[in-house]
Amino acid sequence: MAQKDDCLFCKIVAGKIPSTKVYEDDLVYAFNDLNPKAKVHVLIVPKNHYDNVVELEQKEPATLARIIEVAQKIASDKADGTFRLIFNTGRNAGQSVFHAHAHVLTGEVLPE
Ligand code: AMP
Ligand code: ZN
DSSP: OOOOTTOHHHHHHTTSSOOOEEEEOSSEEEEEOSSOSSSEEEEEEESSOOSSHHHHHHHOHHHHHHHHHHHHHHHHHHSSSOOEEEOOOSGGGTOOSOSOOEEEEESSOOOO
16 A cells, blocks of 8 residues: 555554544545534545545546445445535645545435
């Protein structure tokens, strides 16, 4: 795995910081967001470190496709199969952790 020193999500993937695992495979790791914004709020991250989703798409596009597949699986397993998928990209857009991650929100009727 390509990890970056002092990256929170690299440490979560490596098990050095605890998380509530929702799903794991060879490419991605998914865990509950610590500060949920919906009844179901899961983060899906690539196991390798990329700063954001654009870098992930450029360097490991199959993993971006996997993230979408896993989002659907989580939404079907935990809710009615519908979901909102968010990739905050850049500080001004709300990105606070600079390891690419998808927010999967579901489990309720989401506000607009
Ligand atoms: P973003 O603002 O898009 O970079 O999203 C970062 C997300 O990581 C936020 O929704 C935080 O609540 C979440 N978060 C931060 N630290 C942890 C942690 N230790 N375990 C789970 N989620 C976390
Ligand atoms: Zn990282």
